[in-house]
Amino acid sequence: MTWLKEILGTEKAIIAMCHLLPLPGDPYFNNEKGMDYVVEMARKDLHALQEGGVDAIMFSNEFSMPYLTDVKTETVAAMARIIGELMSEIKVPFGVNVLWDAKKSLDLAAATGAKFVREIFTGVYASDFGTWNTNVGETIRHQHRIGAQNVKLLYNVVPESAAYLAEREIESIAASTVFNNRPDALCVSGLTAGAKTDVQLLMRVKEAVPNTILLVNTGVNFTNFKEQLSIADGAVVGTTFKYDGKFENHVDVDRVKKFMDKVKVFRDNL
Incomplete structure (x- = not known):
């Protein structure tokens, strides 16, 4: 039994994103509506995702x-407040992602009881956010220090809006990441949130590390989920669950239900 089955209750799990609005300190934080509004919008999306039947939820500061x-x-304090206020209403396993800071994601997980975190733990990148370095050895020691x-x-091994500074094949990245770090899962992404993940890329990663859980991290939708989930062990889904399938919108419970109904039929026929 994989940890997906043990913790999330199913194989081919769908982890739904609960994208938080801009937070205090973010350039687009709405000072007039304040944190109460951010909490209420997070509550609205949380309930829509749960009512729609997702397997798990991941809270992220997507609009920071x-x-x-x-x-x-x-940022971490604001996210902790939101999750804390919603805690009694969260009915499915949840994770967190503090973009893009692995230690802060672990801090938030420890404070809230999150079951998982998604982050860039390894590698050095040229990115839209400048040169992006990591220190996985220190990060994992921090994880243990805070319990x-x-x-x-x-582990996101194909970061959005970034590329390895050194040219490396994805098979090499996946194999060395697994050997050196023993990740609980590898996430493979498209260019940005909502961008389709290349199927050939998924296949190459799965072939390189067949015994490691592989998650599609972006771009899973109504038309490609069967193809993606036939290779991957699960998916992280955000944009597809929103009104009109647009990244900037809030969650549409009807879209969630329709998508999850199709996924459940797919899983039943495996």
């Missing part, structure tokens, strides 16, 4: 654009 790689304390050793780590 442009992203930092050394996230400020006020978060049971938090599952989802």
